[in-house]
Amino acid sequence: MKELNYPKVFMLLAALSLATLAVYRVISLRTDTYYAFLIWNLFLAWIPFMFSMTVYQLDKWKIGGFLLLPLCAAWLLFFPNAPYIMTDLLHLTIRNKRYIVEGEVLSRYWYDLTMLLLFTWSAWMTGFFSLYQIQSVIYRKSNLLLSWIFVLAACGLGGYGVLLGRVYRLNSWDILTDRHQLYKLMVDSLNRQSVFFSLFITFVLLVIYATLYSFLNARGKKS
Template identity: 35%
Template structure:
């Protein structure tokens, strides 16, 4: 139990952890149900992406533990930067609805499946973003406590810019976090060739969007600290 308390520092974090598990299992159930009804397993990739989205949260829970050695913190910190984009990557999965290739016997049937897919992907997007933002929030508060208020927000901006670039590499260059280990040469080459005006615009827009959402959720989280609530 002491180990659990180290990695889930308070009751609210634990409750969010449980809520995210419920959301995750709900998303997996929707994928399984769709596969069973349509006999099409095309959306199983959402479950794998969800697994990847959980990794930065576990890494951030490790990083906020005081007893972790400095060298280990550097290792897990780099790993967090590499895997954090997976949590927000779900946003780009909406593109699969337009590429659906729906072939059913009636137009009404197609509409039902399209709306089901939209809600299913939305659940994964919502879950992935919340998991990622909790991971980000834990490190934000840790850095703010150790270094200061402004350092905490500089970290947020830098994290979302790097995350947006990672999402660009994943969606358009088709790279993933594992390439750091499995194919580092191709990763470096692809990164060097990816810098262009399109990349810049994508990263600016997406990082601005993600930062705004984080700020909104951050301010909501602070409401309970006000005397009026």
């Protein structure tokens, strides 16, 4: 795997998020602040990246030891927040009466669509770079095959997490604050439709991450 310059990656992702917030600000001034919740969702997408940065640096500095496992567990818990933001595109349908008047699509629809796609792109890039960091750590400690097995498992969790978040309205921190409800919803989610939905999202995440991975490793020396 190619070793990345993560301070530079951090700055690029931060710039992307700031540009996304700037677009939101401009559009909200022209329309309304209905999509303000996207700011919180983008913040949640940054949490796994902060955990992965910590894990990556501690491992690189050969310190941390026993701290790496709980930090990786915390990363795994919050990782689904990154792909979840894609499902906020649902609000374009919820608000369709504001976008289509007498059969004509208003320009605000295109503003909001572009903004939602930019939020999704920002969250996904932040989440996928965090996955790349964790995979790099596992690769250094084992081998490439095991690192990809972890990627598969993480994307599977991401797909299932999107299901729990959007369909069952579960939050990442409910595993700590309401484990009884978490268990109940997990049991309820064991049905054919939910399994297919989770596998479908998992496949999409794998395709996009594999594309990003291929671009990152197309040139350069292996770490």
